[in-house]
Amino acid sequence: MPNQIREIQQLETEGFDFLTFYKNLKKSKSNNYFLQSLNPKQTFKTIKKRLTVIKAAGGLVSNAKGEFLFIFRNKKWDLPKGKVEKEEKIKVAAVREVEEECGVKVETRDKLLCKTYHVYELGQKVILKRTNWYKMTVKNSPKLVPQTEEGITEAAWVAPLNVPAKTTNTYPAILDVLRADSLI
Numbered sequence: 001m002p003n004q005i006r007e008i009q010q011l012e013t014e015g016f017d018f019l020t021f022y023k024n025l026k027k028s029k030s031n032n033y034f035l036q037s038l039n040p041k042q043t044f045k046t047i048k049k050r051l052t053v054i055k056a057a058g059g060l061v062s063n064a065k066g067e068f069l070f071i072f073r074n075k076k077w078d079l080p081k082g083k084v085e086k087e088e089k090i091k092v093a094a095v096r097e098v099e100e101e102c103g104v105k106v107e108t109r110d111k112l113l114c115k116t117y118h119v120y121e122l123g124q125k126v127i128l129k130r131t132n133w134y135k136m137t138v139k140n141s142p143k144l145v146p147q148t149e150e151g152i153t154e155a156a157w158v159a160p161l162n163v164p165a166k167t168t169n170t171y172p173a174i175l176d177v178l179r180a181d182s183l184i
Helices: 002-014 018-027 040-050 090-102 160-169 172-180
Strands: 052-062 068-073 076-078 081-083 106-122 125-138 152-158
Touching: 018 040, 018 125, 040 125, 052 090, 052 106, 068 090, 068 160, 076 160, 081 090, 090 106, 090 125, 090 152, 106 172, 125 172, 152 160, 160 172
Parallel strands: 052 125
Antiparallel strands: 052 068, 052 081, 068 076, 068 152, 106 125
């Protein structure tokens, strides 16, 4: 461990190159990665400076039956979310994205549950997407209309007892949202 700490300190003082780190991850056979830092805030600032940051917003939506709204996109269960448009307020974008992606009318947008970050590639760029997640409700149990032009093939109301089954095929960031609401 002392050698690892020295290496991390050296990386941080010499300037951590996240893009090189990220490209090396792609060559790895593991799906789990851990980046340790003695100064996580500074390391995160350094990473953000090197990447294109995209703001997004979405919701953990419940209906009158206490069920939660999930969407199926890109062969994984997800929650409705999308990019914040220029000059749009993040809270407004969260509601708009839920309504567009699922064909529902949001009744309430409550507290911020959490913020998540994930990295992906878009063309030659490495993107850091920051998503603000809000707790939301709809009246009754409306019929869902998945926005197929966004690649959403299914939208479903999921009872709380069935939420853990969806977590076997979802993204790590979605697990963070579900934990923030104590669903898992």
